[in-house]
Amino acid sequence: MRLTCAELGGNEEHVYPAAIALEMIHTYSLIHDDLPAMDDDSYRRGKLTNHKKFGEATAILAGDGLLTNSFHAISTSPLYSAEEKVHIISKLTTASGLEGMVAGQLLDMEAEKKSISILELEHIHHLKTGGRLISFAVEIGGYIAGLPSNKLQTLKSLGEYLGIIFQIQDDILDVEGDEEVIGKKVGSDSENDKSTYPSILGLEGAKIYKEKYLEEAMKCIEIVGLKNTVLADITRYLSERNQ
Incomplete structure (x- = not known):
């Protein structure tokens, strides 16, 4: 969000309340996603998950x-007008709620x-964290x-493509990633019998599919005038990351 805003000539400090709000929602989603009722994961980024360290009730309340x-971070910010607060909160609730992350x-x-x-x-991942929340970050940076x-609208599409690229690479790393680098167990998707890009398309097919989305993302970057920028470099990184 900060990077998109700055590279488009905006005041990057003005994104901080919205960016903080987004990170709070992202963190809450990870805490709840790791719970026994959902993915039942014991480790996140190489450390014990919230419910494993502090207990299930505390993890639920931390997410809540x-x-x-x-939303308090946005609504009380002196950096936004009333109209901007309503717009940003509306976009964030859509991205994270029943039409976005929760549905996904x-x-x-x-x-x-x-x-x-x-x-x-693809529909699931357009809705989940990677799709809608990344799309929110990129779009609001431009806004x-x-x-x-x-x-x-082009930035919103870029964010959606970035989300899919991130997810495909995540699925690929679950097949061939290094557990010490990733910080979590490899092969859990297969053990849980989850549908992933490699399970449907095969490992090489998933990599080809990812390249298709990378091409679409780079087209969006060029349309909004951000070719040869750090944002373009980050887009490529998401496709190549090893953790």
């Missing part, structure tokens, strides 16, 4: 507190131990920078 406080998580859980199509898998509405 982060979600609630995220539910569909993801329902798809476990089922055979689904590549289109169904705060004063980008015209037609180009904001």
Whole structure:
């Protein structure tokens, strides 16, 4: 968000309340995602998950507190006008709620131990954290920078492509990644019988599919005038990362 705003000529300090709110929601989603009722993971980034270290009840409440406080961070900020606060909060609730991340998580859980199509898998990931929250970050960075509405739509598409690229690479790393580098167990998707890009397309097919989305993302970057920028470099990094 900060990077997008700065590279478009905006005041990057103005993104901080929205960025903090987004990170609170992202963190809450990870805490809840790791719970026994969902993915039941013991480690996150090489450390014990919240419920393993502090208990399940504390983990639930920590997530609830982060979600609630995220909107407080935006609504009380002196950097935004009333209109901007409403716009940012509206976009964030759409991205993280029943039309976005929450819906994606539910569909993801329902798809476990089922055979689904590549289109169904893409739909889930367009809604989940990677799709909608990354899209929010990129779009709001442009909004705060004063980008015209037609180009904001391109930024939104860029964010969605970045989310899919991130997820495909995540699935690939679950097959061939280094556990010490990743910080979590490799092969858990297969053990849990989850539909992933490699399980549907094969490992090489998933890599080819990822390249297709990388091309689309780079087209969006060029349209909004961000070619040869750090954002373009980060887009490539997401496709090549090893953790």
